[in-house]
Amino acid sequence: MELDVAVSGGDHQPGAEPGGTYRALAYPPLVGRPEPGDEVLLNTTALAMGLGTGGYAMVVAVPNRLPEDPRGPGHLVKARYTPLQATVLGADEQDSPFHEVLREADSIDGMPVVVADLHSALPPILCGLYEARAGVRVAYVMQDGGALPAWFSMAAAKLREIGWLTGVVTVGQAFGGDVEAVTVHTGLLAARHVLEADVAIVAQGPGNLGTGTRWGFSGVSAGEAINAASVLRGRPVATLRVSEGDLRERHLGVSHHSLTAYGRVALAPARVAVPLLPGELGERVRDQAELLAVRHELVPVPVDGLHEALRASPVKLSTMGRSLEEDLAYFVASAAAGRCAASLLS
Structure with a gap:
């Protein structure tokens, strides 16, 4: 989901200056669903580097609201050994109907x-x-x-x-x-x-x-x-x-x-x-x-x-x-x- 995020004072990453408003993306299955007024933790690497494809800050977490329990069918772990690793059901694994x-x-x-x-x-x-x-x-x-x-x-x-x-x-x-x-x-x-x-x-x-x-x-x-x-x-x-x-x-x-x-x-x-x-x-x-x-x-x-x-x-x-x-x-x-x-x- 696409968000408008205002960055206030305090610590911030390069590319997201205090007082600015930036486009941000959140993936609810990974970080939870942000609501208006929520405080969110941002990764602003794409903004700092001026990436043409990116152009978005990425929501890393909604500190006051946890995402849904990630446990479920499937044993494939993707984006492995990163903080946002995701478990998915692979078409080729044993629990798959395929x-x-x-x-x-x-x-x-x-x-x-x-x-x-x-x-x-x-x-x-x-x-x-x-x-x-x-x-x-x-x-x-x-x-x-x-x-x-x-x-x-x-x-x-x-x-x-x-x-x-x-x-x-x-x-x-x-x-x-x-x-x-x-x-x-x-x-x-x-x-x-x-x-x-x-x-x-x-x-x-x-x-x-x-x-x-x-x-x-x-x-x-x-x-x-x-x-x-x-x-x-x-x-x-x-x-x-x-x-x-x-x-x-x-x-x-x-x-x-x-x-x-x-x-x-x-x-x-x-x-x-x-x-x-x-x-x-x-x-x-x-x-x-x-x-x-x-x-x-x-x-x-x-x-x-x-x-x-x-x-x-x-x-x-x-x-x-x-x-x-x-x-x-x-x-x-x-x-x-x-x-x-x-x-x-x-």
């Missing part, structure tokens, strides 16, 4: 699995998918490279509400999805056999950690997701992270994140959706994508009609603070991956 379904499950039956680096690719992938193929059941498998609570994603909540997602599966340390799973592997199996998805989309939650080094970014998990989809006999589709609005050379055209994750981390072959963008940018993207052809199948994807499909998106499109029109190539490339996945459905 345990027998998943106990010996070893295949996702050729299900297309669209893999992306950033969470912001989720809505445009769906735009491209549904523009080409309506009525498809799609599950989102959320990795733990960004936000851990699925509740933080307003886009995923809206897409779930309108039926564009049949469910969210949270894997690794991520939690709060419709289905919980231990690994990307069991998350994909749950997407197929529990949510009965026709297509899965795998990406980290909101937020992205990068250091400007070859290997120091959370999106390396995209390459690992390609491997997981392949070993489970799925059909992985790699989404290229493309930009014309990012001024950093390493992200212009095809980002080095995609070239590293798919070119070095992914050991299994995938279909790489290469958007047929016009002009010099399109030539640059095609040239850079050729670096991936050693292992992967490059699939040229026409982009006609995708701009219109993206403009009709039911949720706001934004990546790194840039809107659809400010970085059109990014969103078109993501939508192209959705269109590519649609072509695999019989």
